[in-house]
Amino acid sequence: MRKTYNSLILMLLATVSLSAQSPSTQTDFLESTGKIYVVVAVILLIFIGIIALLVYLERRLAKIEQAHEDL
Template sequence: MKKRFSLALLSLCLLNVLAAQNSTDTDFMRSTGKIYVVVAVVLAIFVGLVLFLVYLDRKLTKLENQIKDND
């Protein structure tokens, strides 16, 4: 229990440090127009993952129905 509490406290401290840093990287990316490329790539990856999960869910549902029919 102490380890989990310590890990949670450490995570919160690190999160505060990361949030307090300057956003020069994002300002640079925004000024050069490449932030939109980054957003597009992240969005494409997210959409790909969602589509894969939908495909996998349909396939598993089909297999579950086949198992029910065989029993």
């Protein structure tokens, strides 16, 4: 679980460094039309889905490990 948290922190730090880059013309176009919010929403949705899947698998694996220890 600690490794998962470390990976999440590393990914967040990587996105912060990427956002510090100067915006390109495509980014300016997306911002001017308001579509940048759609892009951000889709990325957040995917990210939240991946985190939810990891939490679900971690809990399921913990139950399997507990059942194995009881044998």
